[in-house]
Amino acid sequence: MPKLDFVFFDAGGGHRAAATALKQACEARFPDWQIRLVNLQEVLDNLDVFRKLTGIRMEDIYNLVLRKGWTLGSKQLVPIMQGIIRLYHPMQVNELRRFWRKGTPDILVSLIPNFNRSIYQSIVAESPQTKMVTTLTDIADFPPHFWIEKGQDQYFICGSAKAEQQALGMGHAPDKVFRVSGMVLNPRFYEPIHLDVPAERAKLGLKPDLPTGLLLFGGYGSAVMERIAIKLDKSGIDIQLIFICGKNEKLRERIRALNLRMPHFVEGFTSKIPHYMKLADFFIGKPGPGSISEAIHMGLPVFVTRNALTLPQERYNADWVTENELGLVLPSYAKIVPAVQQLLQPGTLARFQANARKMQNRAVFEIPDLLAKLQQ
Secondary structure: OOEEEEEEOOOOOHHHHHHHHHHHHHHHHOOOOEEEEEEHHHHOHHHOHHHHHHOOOHHHHHHHHHHHOOOOOHHHHHHHHHHHHHHOHHHHHHHHHHHHHOOOOOEEEEOOOOOHHHHHHHHHHHOOOOEEEEEOOOOOOOOOOOOOOOOOOOEEEEOOHHHHHHHHHOOOOHHHEEEOOOOOOOHHHHOOOOOOHHHHHHHOOOOOOOOEEEEEOOOOOOOHHHHHHHHHHHHOOOOEEEEEOOOOHHHHHHHHOOOOOOOEEEEOOOOOHHHHHHOOOEEEEOOOHHHHHHHHHOOOOEEEEOOOOOOHHHHHHHHHHHHOOOEEEEOOHHHHHHHHHHHOOOOHHHHHHHHHHHOOOOHHHHHHHHHHHHOO
8 A cells, every 4th residue: 555745834825735635636546545744844843943033933934924925035035044944954854764764655745845855865864765756836946955956866746847947957867857737736626617607796796797807815815905906996997806815804804995896706715716716707816836827727817926026936937927828927016907908908818818728737637647657
């Protein structure tokens, strides 16, 4: 009975989401597999220097920075963070070795960046026969020492041509670098949704046939959603909006209190993202790999920004949107009004929607078969 460990952490929501989604897909395809989700933060909690100094876990500090939008200068902070990780590297390896001694997997799948050197060295020391697979949950790597490390005899699963080229460029053998068709999405995004879109819009207080945008900025929303709402409302553009505010109830109430002229619907935390995306025509949000991949999979062109506030590992995501003509990349959401006007020009929205439908991302179903081949 094959044993697999999926390593994740909660610095950003995408790593746990990808691990959980992949576990669901693997168990559906191979019910005899024993899959364990391993939270690296819990394994290395004793070494968390941020927790020792502030009482707050490193991943919680990271998530607070994201929620508050304090990301200016993040590109310069990455080397500092990586320096701290390298400083604690020998202790990380020892702590991980103690963890693996309690039980080693046949295949170890890492769905996190920055710690793959420690993970690799620890598993090789304790269980040389274990095969390590790094599955990138970013569209591309942000070298050095982010996702892909040189000189490690392991496998890589890449969701874009760029990431594949990066792995090969670092000297990894072609037979150990696997290309899949995109980012790992939850299997629920592939379930058929049969609904009468005009009727469902009407149930939400929206007009049946008006161009509809969906705003989604992570699990806690963002204050920028208010500014976007006000700008689009004042513009007089004939559209309507669906706001997904996540767990941020204050944001939800503030948007409701705007008394917008345009038709709109405001939702809090929900598991019905595919449903709401089905009701929309385009997406406005962060350039996170998960959210834009979900939107594109559901056929929605995207509006994202790329500027000094954009996390460095997410900047290529915006470039990827432009390269594939999947939407519009803005210097800031101060430019949202002319961008929406451009999207609504005759033929433009339909062209972007057609490009989105061409992407055909089935990575979450492709990866289980790749992992199965590694067991042969």
